[in-house]
Amino acid sequence: MKRCAQILVRIYARLLSLYPRQYRADYGEELQTVFSLVVNEAAQQGRFSVIRLGWRELRDLPGAVIREYLREGRKRKMETSTITPAGDGRSSWGETLAGLWPFLLGPVSVIVEYLTMPAWFQYSETPKYLSIVFVLSMLVGLGVGWAKGWPRWSYPYLGFAMVVGGLAIGGTVSSMVFTVGPEWPVLPQVLIAVGAFGLIVGILTLIARAWRPLHSLYRGIRQDWTRLSFGLFTGMLVLFGGGGIDHDEDPIFTLNVFMPSLIVLVGALVYLRSTTKVQRILALLASLTLAVAVRVVGGKIFYGTYGAVVGVIVLIPALLELLPRPAKSLQAG
Amino acid sequence: MDEKEHTIHTQATPSSSLPLTEPTFYILLSLAPEKKHGYAILKDVEALSDGNVRLSTSTLYGALGRLLDQRLIERVPNDEEENTGPGLPRKAYVLSEAGRRVLEAETNRMRALVAAARLRLGEECT
Numbered sequence: 001m002k003r004c005a006q007i008l009v010r011i012y013a014r015l016l017s018l019y020p021r022q023y024r025a026d027y028g029e030e031l032q033t034v035f036s037l038v039v040n041e042a043a044q045q046g047r048f049s050v051i052r053l054g055w056r057e058l059r060d061l062p063g064a065v066i067r068e069y070l071r072e073g074r075k076r077k078m079e080t081s082t083i084t085p086a087g088d089g090r091s092s093w094g095e096t097l098a099g100l101w102p103f104l105l106g107p108v109s110v111i112v113e114y115l116t117m118p119a120w121f122q123y124s125e126t127p128k129y130l131s132i133v134f135v136l137s138m139l140v141g142l143g144v145g146w147a148k149g150w151p152r153w154s155y156p157y158l159g160f161a162m163v164v165g166g167l168a169i170g171g172t173v174s175s176m177v178f179t180v181g182p183e184w185p186v187l188p189q190v191l192i193a194v195g196a197f198g199l200i201v202g203i204l205t206l207i208a209r210a211w212r213p214l215h216s217l218y219r220g221i222r223q224d225w226t227r228l229s230f231g232l233f234t235g236m237l238v239l240f241g242g243g244g245i246d247h248d249e250d251p252i253f254t255l256n257v258f259m260p261s262l263i264v265l266v267g268a269l270v271y272l273r274s275t276t277k278v279q280r281i282l283a284l285l286a287s288l289t290l291a292v293a294v295r296v297v298g299g300k301i302f303y304g305t306y307g308a309v310v311g312v313i314v315l316i317p318a319l320l321e322l323l324p325r326p327a328k329s330l331q332a333g
Numbered sequence: 334m335d336e337k338e339h340t341i342h343t344q345a346t347p348s349s350s351l352p353l354t355e356p357t358f359y360i361l362l363s364l365a366p367e368k369k370h371g372y373a374i375l376k377d378v379e380a381l382s383d384g385n386v387r388l389s390t391s392t393l394y395g396a397l398g399r400l401l402d403q404r405l406i407e408r409v410p411n412d413e414e415e416n417t418g419p420g421l422p423r424k425a426y427v428l429s430e431a432g433r434r435v436l437e438a439e440t441n442r443m444r445a446l447v448a449a450a451r452l453r454l455g456e457e458c459t
Contacts (some may be wrong), residue, residue, distance in 0.1 A: 023398075025399070027394050029423075030371055030394070030422045030423070030424055030434075031371075031390050031394055032373075033371075033420065033421065033422045033423075033424060034370075034372045034375065034390050034393075035390050036420065037420065037421075038372065038374045038375065038390065053342055056387065056389045057390065057391065059389070060389040060391045060392050061389075063391075064389075064394075065391075066391060067430065068395065068398070071399075071402075073353035087400050098398045134398040150354045
């Protein structure tokens with residue numbers, strides 16, 4: 001029985017590695033000591049006591065581990081919110097890279113596609129593995145962003161999910177309303193897409209306000225509305241054909257197709273490295289205007305209309321920052 | 334861990350902390366007369382509850398962590414002779430003033446519940 005107790009103590013020591021690092025540093029030794037005492041006592045009482053003890057510990061462990069991670073996350077969030085002034089501060093280079101990843105994936109996929117595609121094969125869909133990488137990246141970004149309390153870099157992931165959701169709903173409604181074909185009226189479709197998109201943003205904001213796990217998202221947006229604009233800025237990737245892939249072009253890899261995506265990427269970089277809200281608004285405005293202008297000058301006039309619509313949607317939240325704020329909302333942030 | 338490391342606290346008021354869960358109540362009750370280390374708390378909770386509440390180590394330390402965050406207890410060195418020795422935890426826990434107030438408030442709350450129940454059940458019996 002003594003040997004059995006020793007084995008249990010060893011297993012328990014291994015299981016402690018499931019806890020957050022800081023928690024292990026604080027309580028690991030104490031937990032092990034107490035467990036050793038408890039298991040030795042149970043061993044003296046007999047086999048069933050040891051089994052009961054083992055079952056009790058195993059049953060409670062997963063919940064306790066999850067609670068400790070959540071508690072640590074909350075502590076970190078509170079520490080961050082006391083250290084970082086509301087909405088200000090420059091993202092670190094690691095955070096910047098994480099925030100740029102959705103914008104980088106498009107151009108990277110074009111380069112990979114261009115380099116790996118046979119010369120005679122000019123028209124192709126994006127390779128499936130790139131789509132998988134893209135979707136997985138988005139899910140990971142959303143998950144990590146949520147766990148870390150929605151820092152600034154995570155908004156493109158959220159924005160991309162909203163843009164895709166808006167397009168899916170808008171597209172479905174459009175296909176139900178209009179007959180399939182090249183003669184679809186453009187303006188009503190745009191209005192439906194914008195309406196669906198606005199609906200998604202509104203619903204998300206309401207959920208974030210009402211549902212405790214998303215409160216940090218709501219607080220983050222209230223603190224700095226440019227974050228929401230930055231998230232919606234990923235709509236530019238969709239506008240420019242998934243970051244530089246334009247299958248109407250022949251060949252698909254031209255500077256004209258690629259440039260707007262690069263401008264959007266630089267805009268996102270400037271946004272993440274800027275220190276004031278005015279700089280952030282200017283970064284979004286300048287890159288939006290320049291990217292659309294390049295496309296229009298390049299011969300695609302209709303990008304002017306789409307760009308204007310997308311640009312207005314993207315910039316509306318950021319422009320809210322220019323309105324005077326009541327003192328209460330500043331404190332609440 | 335040094336007590337000063339607990340920089341992020343949410344100070345609990347008696348009313349905001351109530352009602353307490355059964356394990357939390359027993360842990361605070363166990364610490365009411367004197368400071369104890371984790372193992373002593375486990376044994377005392379079992380004894381106080383007539384063996385009905387047997388805490389696992391993870392539940393105990395989860396509850397202790399929350400109580401520390403709420404400043405209802407404090408973590409101190411386990412330096413008393415009878416509590417020290419090979420194989421015993423080197424840290425102990427002590428009830429804070431705020432913890433004592435919460436414990437008293439919870440006891441009063443339960444006393445009122447019991448009084449109400451006795452009154453009603455007594456009326457029905459007669």
